[in-house]
Amino acid sequence: MAGAKLVAGNWKMHGTSADLCEIEAIAEAARALNGRVEVALCVPATLIHRASEAFPGFPIGAQDIHMAEKGAHTGDLCAAMLHDAGAVLTIVGHSERRDAHREDDSCVRAKAEAALRSELRVILCVGESDAERGSGRAVEVVCGQLDASLPGGEAAAGAVPDRLAVAYEPIWAIGTGKIPTTGDIAEMHRALRQRLLAAFGEAGRQVRILYGGSVKPANAVEIFAIPDVGGALVGGASLKAADFLPIVEAAAR
16 A cells, blocks of 8 residues: 555553553554554564454554574574464564664664565654754665665565555654644655665655654654655554544544
């Protein structure tokens, strides 16, 4: 559904079986939209199997993937394991992984390629720090991240645009309540679109570019109206259906 906006929730390190009721409410509301908006939830690994079994047909994703097919990688999960658990997509390159786990662009690219080779869909994250924004280098930094992180070769062939989305998340806006101006968001999404066109030709025009970073019901309509914003990657507001569904409804407008 590359033509529809994609609103994906990232539950991060939140959620137990007691929260399946929230997924149920979100899945039921998503079905009622009849494809006008695509909705997905990237939940903790411990919930992937339970959620995918309980709500078949609703896209459940992972928050990370290892680039290897298998091996001595304690605590990591490969594509086959995620498929087996019921995941249909994964996030790669989230700023919290890039920072806390020291993942660089080459690592993110390898993870994206591993996921696409295994027919998982990918949300590839890029974003700048407060200092980089303040120095006037935000567009340069984020476009550089994208260029170096984009999957290439056979992994990308046939995956664009249906199985690849890009999420622009200014690091300084994640969970802070701060948000760039609509002009800043438009500038960044326009620049990212140009890089996608350079990488993939006309297919790059259809890759959805999501915005993430303090997306709330109060600002969702304004954000979704910005050119080239193809959806949202939502953190804390995706944990509760009552907070998340108004964002989904804003995308449906």
